[in-house]
Amino acid sequence: MADPTLVRESFALAPSSPVVDESGPYPVIRGVSLCGLTSEHGYEYLPTAWTDADIKRYDGLPSYEGHADGTRKPSEKVGWFENSRRRPSGQPEADYFLEPDHPMTPRLIRAAKNNPKLFALSHTAHVRWGERSGRRVVEGFRSIHSVDVVDRGGTNGGIFESAPGGTAVKVKISDYANRLAPKLTIEQLVKLKTLVKEEGGSDMPADAPAPDAAGTGGQDGVDAAFLAAGMAALKECMDTPGDRAKVKACAKRLVKLLMAHGDIKGEPEEVTEEPAKKEEPKPEPTKEAAPVDHSAAIADEIVREGFAPSATQLKALRGMPLPADRVAFIREQKGLSKATAPASASRESVSLVTEGAPAAESEVEQARKKMAALARQNQGLKPSKN
Numbered sequence: 353m354a355d356p357t358l359v360r361e362s363f364a365l366a367p368s369s370p371v372v373d374e375s376g377p378y379p380v381i382r383g384v385s386l387c388g389l390t391s392e393h394g395y396e397y398l399p400t401a402w403t404d405a406d407i408k409r410y411d412g413l414p415s416y417e418g419h420a421d422g423t424r425k426p427s428e429k430v431g432w433f434e435n436s437r438r439r440p441s442g443q444p445e446a447d448y449f450l451e452p453d454h455p456m457t458p459r460l461i462r463a464a465k466n467n468p469k470l471f472a473l474s475h476t477a478h479v480r481w482g483e484r485s486g487r488r489v490v491e492g493f494r495s496i497h498s499v500d501v502v503d504r505g506g507t508n509g510g511i512f513e514s515a516p517g518g519t520a521v522k523v524k525i526s527d528y529a530n531r532l533a534p535k536l537t538i539e540q541l542v543k544l545k546t547l548v549k550e551e552g553g554s555d556m557p558a559d560a561p562a563p564d565a566a567g568t569g570g571q572d573g574v575d576a577a578f579l580a581a582g583m584a585a586l587k588e589c590m591d592t593p594g595d596r597a598k599v600k601a602c603a604k605r606l607v608k609l610l611m612a613h614g615d616i617k618g619e620p621e622e623v624t625e626e627p628a629k630k631e632e633p634k635p636e637p638t639k640e641a642a643p644v645d646h647s648a649a650i651a652d653e654i655v656r657e658g659f660a661p662s663a664t665q666l667k668a669l670r671g672m673p674l675p676a677d678r679v680a681f682i683r684e685q686k687g688l689s690k691a692t693a694p695a696s697a698s699r700e701s702v703s704l705v706t707e708g709a710p711a712a713e714s715e716v717e718q719a720r721k722k723m724a725a726l727a728r729q730n731q732g733l734k735p736s737k738n
Contacts, residue, residue: 359490359562360419361391362474362502372464378431379457381448381464386410386433386499387475389443393562395488399442401479402493409496410436410446416500417456419474430456430501456501474502483557523560525577526552532563532573540574546612551581578613582606649675657682 373380389397416428431454433446450457463470476498482491529544529552536544560576561568589602650669654661659682661669672678 359479360474360476362472372461379450379461383445384448386444386446397490401490402444406493407436407438407444410444414498416498419500430454472502474500523556525554525580528556528563528577535570540570543574543612547577554581554584556580582609653678
């Protein structure tokens with residue numbers, strides 16, 4: 353929304369005596385009111401809006417016949433103002449000097465003398481908006497352009513008296529959009545249609561630019577309407593502090609407004625509430641599987657291979673779960689260069705395999721008994737009497 357805003361507002365003339373002076377080369381209507389304090393559109397001009405420098409701006413300020421945008425023609429100039437001063441109420445007044453040959457001059461003089469309700473003066477300036485006690489107000493001026501002659505003033509019932517202003521009426525976004533529509537492009541109309549559908553019942557703020565004012569552009573009005581909707585959504589959230597559901601709904605509502613206005617392109621990320629973190633259950637400690645006892649199988653393999661292991665060799669065998677690895681280890685320890693298939697023999701009949709010459713029968717028998725005893729010991733059995 354642009355600030356300052358160009359505003360054209362018509363007010364009554366309120367002269368002091370004498371009303372008209374035609375003694376000089378230029379007819380003068382003395383003590384005319386250049387700007388009133390109350391507008392029939394529902395806002396006010398603060399008496400403090402005019403600084404001393406603002407009052408002096410009216411000296412030499414032109415006055416034209418009616419309003420028009422852009423450069424004015426010299427033939428449209430009715431007159432100018434001199435001797436600008438401040439009234440006790442704070443509003444400005446000045447002496448209105450008229451061009452003798454302008455067609456409006458005799459009509460203005462005649463109206464001032466006989467029919468005060470016929471004409472009014474219209475003030476055109478860039479103003480700064482504010483709000484006081486729920487009313488929209490003008491707080492100051494950036495520039496003052498002209499005070500022109502118009503048919504009917506915005507606050508007056510005539511050329512001398514100003515009509516009292518009423519309480520500011522709140523304007524809904526839907527009504528504001530309807531009044532703004534003639535100034536809009538197709539794209540802007542589509543935006544406002546979406547806004548009215550979602551937020552048409554929300555109130556416009558007191559400082560929104562008048563939708564039908566000459567100085568209010570289409571985009572200014574669109575921005576003001578979307579800002580009003582956004583502020584309404586934000587206020588609703590702030591009225592319910594701590595309500596997470598309300599905050600979530602408010603955020604979603606604001607995102608939709610920004611998308612309709614065009615500030616967000618594409619699909620926005622979904623506004624979701626961050627879920628509470630859940631504690632992961634601690635895994636139960638895994639129980640190690642009980643080691644498999646291969647003592648019986650090792651004893652069979654030792655007897656079958658005719659091997660008398662040392663304590664270190666026996667410990668190594670117990671650490672080998674696979675029979676093939678154990679047999680290969682036994683044969684390696686015996687010093688064989690090639691693995692040979694184990695002989696199919698029971699504990700009662702086994703031959704001790706050694707390198708070199710065959711062992712005597714007594715030695716074989718001794719080895720068999722020794723291996724059988726060792727096997728029984730590994731299995732936790734008592735020694736055999738045999």
